[in-house]
Amino acid sequence: xxxxxxxxxxxxxxxxxxxxxxxxxxxxxxxxxxxxxxxxxxxxxxxxxxxxxxxxxxxxxxxxxxxxxxxxxxxxxxxxxxxxxxxxxxxxxxxxxxxxxxxxxxxxxxxxxxxxxxxxxxxxxxxxxxxxxxxxxxxxxxxxxxxxxxxxxxxxxxxxxxxxxxxxxxxxxxxxxxxxxxxxxxxxxxxxxxxxxxxxxxxxxxxxxxxxxxxxxxxxxxxxxxxxxxxxxxxxxxxxxxxxxxxxxxxxxxxxxxxxxxxxxxxxxxxxxxxxxxxxxxxxxxxxxxxxxxxxxxxxxxxxxxxxxxxxxxxxxxxxxxxxxxxxxxxxxxxxxxxxxxxxxxxxxxxxxxxxxxxxxxxxxxxxxxxxxxxxxxxxxxxxxxxxxxxxxxxxxxxxxxxxxxxxxxxxxxxxxxxxxxxxxxxxxxxxxxxxxxxxxxxxxxxxxxxxxxxxxxxxxxxxxxxxxxxxxxxxxxxxxxxxxxxxxxxxxxxxxxxxxxxxxxxxxxxxxxxxxxxxxxx
Amino acid sequence: xxxxxxxxxxxxxxxxxxxxxxxxxxxxxxxxxxxxxxxxxxxxxxxxxxxxxxxxxxxxxxxxxxxxxxxxxxxxxxxxxxxxxxxxxxxxxxxxxxxxxxxxxxxxxxxxxxxxxxxxxxxxxxxxxxxxxxxxxxxxxxxxxxxxxxxxxxxxxxxxxxxxxxxxxxxxxxxxxxxxxxxxxxxxxxxxxxxxxxxxxxxxxxxxxxxxxxxxxxxxxxxxxxxxxxxxxxxxxxxxxxxxxxxxxxxxxxxxxxxxxxxxxxxxxxxxxxxxxxxxxxxxxxxxxxxxxxxxxxxxxxxxxxxxxxxx
Numbered sequence: 142x143x144x145x146x147x148x149x150x151x152x153x154x155x156x157x158x159x160x161x162x163x164x165x166x167x168x169x170x171x172x173x174x175x176x177x178x179x180x181x182x183x184x185x186x187x188x189x190x191x192x193x194x195x196x197x198x199x200x201x202x203x204x205x206x207x208x209x210x211x212x213x214x215x216x217x218x219x220x221x222x223x224x225x226x227x228x229x230x231x232x233x234x235x236x237x238x239x240x241x242x243x244x245x246x247x248x249x250x251x252x253x254x255x256x257x258x259x260x261x262x263x264x265x266x267x268x269x270x271x272x273x274x275x276x277x278x279x280x281x282x283x284x285x286x287x288x289x290x291x292x293x294x295x296x297x298x299x300x301x302x303x304x305x306x307x308x309x310x311x312x313x314x315x316x317x318x319x320x321x322x323x324x325x326x327x328x329x330x331x332x333x334x335x336x337x338x339x340x341x342x343x344x345x346x347x348x349x350x351x352x353x354x355x356x357x358x359x360x361x362x363x364x365x366x367x368x369x370x371x372x373x374x375x376x377x378x379x380x381x382x383x384x385x386x387x388x389x390x391x392x393x394x395x396x397x398x399x400x401x402x403x404x405x406x407x408x409x410x411x412x413x414x415x416x417x418x419x420x421x422x423x424x425x426x427x428x429x430x431x432x433x434x435x436x437x438x439x440x441x442x443x444x445x446x447x448x449x450x451x452x453x454x455x456x457x458x459x460x461x462x463x464x465x466x467x468x469x470x471x472x473x474x475x476x477x478x479x480x481x482x483x484x485x486x487x488x489x490x491x492x493x494x495x496x497x498x499x500x501x502x503x504x505x506x507x508x509x510x511x512x513x514x515x516x517x518x519x520x521x522x523x524x525x526x527x528x529x530x531x532x533x534x535x536x537x538x539x540x541x542x543x544x545x546x547x548x549x550x551x552x553x554x555x556x557x558x559x560x561x562x563x564x565x566x567x568x569x570x571x572x573x574x575x576x577x578x579x580x581x582x583x584x585x586x587x588x589x590x591x592x593x594x595x596x597x598x599x600x601x602x603x604x605x606x607x608x609x610x611x612x613x614x615x616x617x618x619x620x621x622x623x624x625x626x627x628x629x630x631x632x633x634x635x636x637x638x639x640x641x642x643x644x645x646x647x648x649x650x651x652x653x654x655x656x657x658x659x660x661x662x663x664x
Numbered sequence: 665x666x667x668x669x670x671x672x673x674x675x676x677x678x679x680x681x682x683x684x685x686x687x688x689x690x691x692x693x694x695x696x697x698x699x700x701x702x703x704x705x706x707x708x709x710x711x712x713x714x715x716x717x718x719x720x721x722x723x724x725x726x727x728x729x730x731x732x733x734x735x736x737x738x739x740x741x742x743x744x745x746x747x748x749x750x751x752x753x754x755x756x757x758x759x760x761x762x763x764x765x766x767x768x769x770x771x772x773x774x775x776x777x778x779x780x781x782x783x784x785x786x787x788x789x790x791x792x793x794x795x796x797x798x799x800x801x802x803x804x805x806x807x808x809x810x811x812x813x814x815x816x817x818x819x820x821x822x823x824x825x826x827x828x829x830x831x832x833x834x835x836x837x838x839x840x841x842x843x844x845x846x847x848x849x850x851x852x853x854x855x856x857x858x859x860x861x862x863x864x865x866x867x868x869x870x871x872x873x874x875x876x877x878x879x880x881x882x883x884x885x886x887x888x889x890x891x892x893x894x895x896x897x898x899x900x901x902x903x904x905x906x907x908x909x910x911x912x913x914x915x916x917x918x919x920x921x922x923x924x925x926x927x928x929x930x931x932x933x934x935x936x937x938x939x940x941x942x943x944x945x946x947x948x949x950x951x952x953x954x955x956x957x958x959x960x961x962x963x964x965x966x967x968x969x970x971x972x973x974x975x976x
Contacts, residue, residue, distance in 0.1 A: 396939055444744075447744045529762070
């Protein structure tokens with residue numbers, strides 16, 4: 142009798158504490174300062190001059206863009222609530238949020254925004270983006286207090302990406318810019334969820350929450366950024382609880398972090414493609430059947446699954462999988478060595494007695510595969526796999542592991558056969574990927590691919606303001622490019638980040654930034 | 665064709681440079697060939713470490729020659745689903761990150777390591793030996809010129825020079841052999857030159873000259889055979905250094921290119937998995953250690969056996 146009541150009391154206690162725990166986990170706690178590691182110190186907090194990742198990540202908390210990028214790569218409202226794009230993509234009209242104030246009390250309105258963009262464009266300011274802004278924007282109009290209109294020199298459907306969602310597009314207070322002048326580098330004043338407090342170079346940057354933030358103040362009281370260049374030191378500080386967030390996780394350390402119960406590791410999809418590019422100046426690769434065969438010969442899904450251990454997704458088509466414009470059912474090449482051999486036989490290459498592919502003249506299919514080592518996650522390991530699979534099919538392939546700088550030099554001078562290289566952008570917009578990699582005059586078109594139909598589509602896409610119409614154009618371009626296989630897309634790497642388990646409700650934003658307004662720290 | 669003896673002996677570089685090498689000891693060696701040889705063999709045999717070194721080298725040579733018969737698997741065959749397995753009954757040394765059998769790779773790697781050692785040391789020996797012979801025998805301006813060039817080469821730290829050479833030639837196994845070989849040239853040339861300078865003063869050289877022998881005959885018939893003892897010792901010790909340097913260069917990614925089963929490269933690739941699969945570093949590391957150690961043991965034994973100063 143006695144025992145039973147003791148047991149029931151215990152059970153009841155357990156139940157209460159469990160429920161309490163659940164309740165606690167659901168209700169965000171207020172306060173606490175979150176400590177975030179930086180790989181390198183900040184440089185200059187004045188938006189016209191922000192170029193580096195560290196400063197950009199901090200500026201994301203202090204400032205806001207007029208328009209933001211959503212997780213899928215589409216656009217979302219920020220300081221602008223809505224916008225209109227003219228059909229020819231030359232006039233962008235943005236309707237701004239009302240009642241927003243900068244941290245120094247200045248009202249945010251169309252005049253403030255205009256003043257900011259004009260300051261970036263002003264040659265006297267000396268911003269690295271000044272030239273781009275001047276070449277893109279013809280005029281900025283303010284029809285009323287909360288409407289701003291950008292009139293462009295020529296149609297540009299990528300305007301939002303190229304001008305607004307840039308570091309230089311973080312809207313800063315015009316009064317602060319005037320008051321501080323060059324000292325604006327140390328006195329950032331924006332509209333964001335956190336206010337700047339202090340910056341002790343090479344030591345720390347401190348932010349405090351903005352109690353008047355238009356979307357409601359954040360849960361945490363503030364953020365402290367500490368520059369810690371050594372990944373190993375970041376790791377130790379994270380594990381000992383002196384850090385809440387570690388921003389760059391070396392893949393080699395993943396196992397250590399995964400086994401630590403106090404640490405949560407997350408991978409954010411990123412707008413990058415790691416791919417193999419054919420040098421089309423090499424007669425061997427001018428036959429589309431050969432390129433297709435080689436694409437069929439590689440088990441890309443297996444390669445990525447085995448060697449990247451979950452930190453990348455197999456690439457599907459020429460555009461990163463997470464781009465808003467990515468065609469999910471794009472023309473692809475599932476692993477099929479038999480089909481590869483068929484295509485090769487059509488192209489005049491058949492395996493001889495020694496297993497090597499030979500043409501009628503008896504020559505082997507000889508070429509070099511160039512890979513960097515340590516530039517991209519598991520690049521050398523992966524290409525040893527590629528080398529093996531192509532060799533198995535009968536290609537007489539040599540693997541050459543090069544310094545990244547040497548590899549790039551070889552690509553630039555067309556001194557390669559098949560090279561492994563990456564493209565990374567902050568945006569998933571096709572102009573930042575396809576235009577560079579597959580347009581005849583694209584600067585990252587290493588293989589010398591040229592297709593008039595693709596060029597026409599890409600330039601049409603850039604000039605089309607209508608999203609649905611653009612989507613159709615880019616879907617067609619992706620299929621066209623994929624069918625010709627000028628590259629073998631391998632994977633889209635994730636951006637890895639680790640944080641302590643007392644940080645709750647952590648969410649990634651896009652482009653390696655994180656929104657700290659909704660998270661909270663369990664105390 | 666009188667050689668200016670006074671000049672060459674007053675040369676400050678006459679001092680034998682490789683410590684412990686019996687430069688002046690070889691003079692009498694040729695006179696009682698048979699006794700010397702059996703003397704040497706007796707002394708060598710008594711040195712247990714040297715014998716162990718020799719046996720290990722023979723073992724490695726055998727493995728290298730019969731690699732295809734000894735290796736249980738194809739060293740290049742990848743099996744991704746069977747990667748990073750710990751040593752087990754099927755794969756005695758486990759499998760690497762591509763699922764290749766590590767034992768087979770180490771067996772085949774013996775070939776690479778031994779050929780790097782042999783070829784690079786041969787380059788150093790032939791190049792350096794010839795330069796040293798010419799320099800020591802003729803003396804004067806030729807000697808000065810050759811030795812100053814050697815001095816410049818020796819001014820660079822060895823591995824740094826090898827790295828610079830590989831950077832210029834491009835990464836790869838052959839270039840590493842050349843780089844390590846070139847780096848050995850000044851060392852060999854100094855050693856041989858020192859020995860020749862000592863020999864030159866001997867009566868049998870004067871005698872040879874007196875009966876009308878030409879320079880070439882004196883160099884190759886009378887001088888060269890007498891330099892063999894110090895060269896033998898140095899070559900064996902140099903093999904160890906060459907192996908280690910080549911492994912270091914491969915570790916840095918300058919040497920063997922994937923998928924070649926080079927021990928240094930295997931060590932480097934295993935590094936990423938040191939927490940999860942330490943066997944990927946143990947076995948190549950052990951293989952390098954054993955081979956380097958055996959050459960060092962042999963070299964030490966040879967020196968002891970050939971150095972008459974230790975006699976009595």
